[in-house]
Every structure is written in structure tokens, then in C-alpha cells.
Amino acid sequence: VNVHYRIEPNLTADELADVFKRSGIRRPFDDLPRLAQMIEKADLLITARDGDRPDRPLIGVARSLTDFCFACYLSDLAVDVQYQKQGIGRELVRQTREAIGDGTMLLLIAAPEAVDYYGKIGFEKMDRAWWINRKR
Numbered sequence: 001v002n003v004h005y006r007i008e009p010n011l012t013a014d015e016l017a018d019v020f021k022r023s024g025i026r027r028p029f030d031d032l033p034r035l036a037q038m039i040e041k042a043d044l045l046i047t048a049r050d051g052d053r054p055d056r057p058l059i060g061v062a063r064s065l066t067d068f069c070f071a072c073y074l075s076d077l078a079v080d081v082q083y084q085k086q087g088i089g090r091e092l093v094r095q096t097r098e099a100i101g102d103g104t105m106l107l108l109i110a111a112p113e114a115v116d117y118y119g120k121i122g123f124e125k126m127d128r129a130w131w132i133n134r135k136r
């Protein structure tokens with residue numbers, strides 16, 4: 001496939017909902033206002049599309065919150081199931097790292113299905129991470 005990556009701050013909530021659904025990731029895809037805010041308040045949205053035009057289907061996304069100088073939280077990494085295991089997730093993470101620079105740490109929470117994934121693409125496992133989970 002002819003995958004095109006770009007920084008796209010202005011996705012629609014529908015598009016994001018769609019790629020989340022097609023990836024199998026658990027995200028609030030029925031709550032479009034919440035998805036719209038997730039897009040609007042994100043600091044870095046990198047997309048993968050099948051083809052080089054903006055109207056080509058979205059097949060992957062990496063959504064991060066970051067200051068671009070110290071810390072970055074990669075909140076959502078999702079690739080359409082039909083396009084998984086072709087290096088798209090790895091490339092979305094590579095482009096995220098390129099955008100934030102090497103003075104910025106990159107932090108994430110692995111989904112249960114992806115616990116062994118991040119070690120393969122350069123992440124180190126931490127046992128000092130703590131969180132207060134969202135309630136909904």
C-alpha cells in the first residue's frame with residue numbers, strides 16, 4: 001500500500017471515530033463532542049492515509065499531548081486492522097518522535113492487547129508509572 005503520513009490538526013470527529021472503530025482500540029467513539037475536543041485540544045495529530053490525497057481513507061492515527069520540549073503523552077495510537085503489521089504504527093511513532101525532538105520524553109499506556117508491542121519499537125518498560133484512571 002501507498003501510505004502517506006502527515007500532521008493533520010483538523011481531523012473531523014467522524015473520521016477519528018471511524019479509525020478508532022476500525023482499529024479495535026477502546027475509545028469513546030459514540031461521544032462525538034468528546035472526540036471533537038480530543039482533536040481540538042491535541043498538540044500533535046499524525047495521520048496515515050491510504051493514498052496521497054486528504055480525502056483518502058484514514059488508516060492510522062497517533063494523537064499526542066505535548067509541550068514539544070520536555071514531555072509528550074501519546075494518548076492514542078491506532079491502525080485499521082486491515083492495515084496492521086505493516087509497520088504503520090512504528091512509522092506513526094517515529095514521526096511523533098521526530099516532531100517532538102529528542103529532548104522530549106515519550107510516555108504512553110499500553111492497551112492489554114499491545115503490552116508486548118512497544119518493546120519492539122524502542123520503548124522501555126517502566127515500573128514507576130502511576131495514574132489516577134478516568135471514571136468514564
Ligand SMILES: CC(C)(COP(=O)(O)OP(=O)(O)OC[C@H]1O[C@@H](n2cnc3c(N)ncnc32)[C@H](O)[C@@H]1OP(=O)(O)O)[C@@H](O)C(=O)NCCC(=O)NCCS
Pocket residue numbers: 023024025026075076077078079080083084085086087088089090091109110111113114115116117120121
Ligand atoms: C498496536 C498497533 C497500534 C500496532 O500497529 P501496527 O501498524 O500493526 O504495528 P507495526 O506494523 O508497526 O508493528 C511493529 C512490530 O510489532 C509487532 N506487533 C504489532 N502489533 C503487535 C501487538 N499487538 N503485540 C505485539 N507485537 C505487535 C509487529 O508484528 C511488528 O513486528 P516485526 O518488527 O517483528 O515485524 C495496532 O495493532 C492497533 O491499532 N491495535 C489496536 C489498538 C491498540 O491496541 N492500540 C494501542 C493501545 S493505545
